Amino acid sequence: MRVMVAIDDSEESFYALNWxxxxxFRDMDAPPEASGGGGGSEVVPPTLLLANVQQALQHYGVPIGPVGGAAFYPTVTVTESVKKAQEQISATILSRALQMCKDKMVITETLSLNGNPKDEICQAIEQKHADLLIVGSRGLGKIKRAxxxxxxxxxxxxxxxxxxxxKSPKDHE
Structure with a gap:
């Protein structure tokens, strides 16, 4: 079984991972029970896939001067700087999640993706043949969600x- 947990910097996603x-995965460090039949079938532990998606950098032009005048576009240096910062954020998030998995002795694979989180998560599920997706609920109200x-x-x-x-416990209050 392959379980994917979508992780971002929110406490709700880490609550979902902890859940x-x-x-x-709570009994992963316990030895498998005897199967009684001696069939020798080996129990394959489930794999946990941790997916973090960083929003793709949008290339917008900022108008300079009067209407119809010149526009400013971010330089390659600025773009590369933002990408590097996003990679560091993703690495930090996945490192924290990996430590939680290591503490529970769970076999873990990480995915650091760029793009629209909705699309990237759904594509990763198909590519990695995940059997279950676990996500945290941010508890957005109807207006924010819209x-x-x-x-x-x-x-x-x-x-x-x-x-x-x-859902985290604070959503039930």
Whole structure:
């Protein structure tokens, strides 16, 4: 079984990861029970896929001067600087998540992706043949969800596998 957890810098996504570790991977360090039949079938532990998606850098021109005048576009140096910062953010997020998995002795693979999180997560599910997607719920209100969109809602409707949306305790208050 391959379980993917979508991780970002929110506490809700780390709560979802912790929930998955506690509920789906809790007995990974325990020896497998005797199968009684002597069939020798080996228990294959599930794999946890950690996916972090950084928004793709948008190349916008900023108008300079009067209407119809010149426009300023970010230089290659600025673009590369932003990409490097995004890579560092992704590495930090995945490092924190990997430490949580290491503490529970769970086999983990990481994915650092760039683009629209909704699309990238759904594509990664197909490419990595994930059997389950776990995402945290940010608890956006109806208005924010209408304007910002909901990654978890999009994935629940478009992912090619079951999706488990984990609500943090603060959402129940």
């Amino acid at each position: 998955a570790l506690d509920n789906l 304007f910002l969109g909901s990654v978890s809602n999009y994935c629940a409707h478009h992912a090619k596998c079951p999706v488990l949306i984990v």
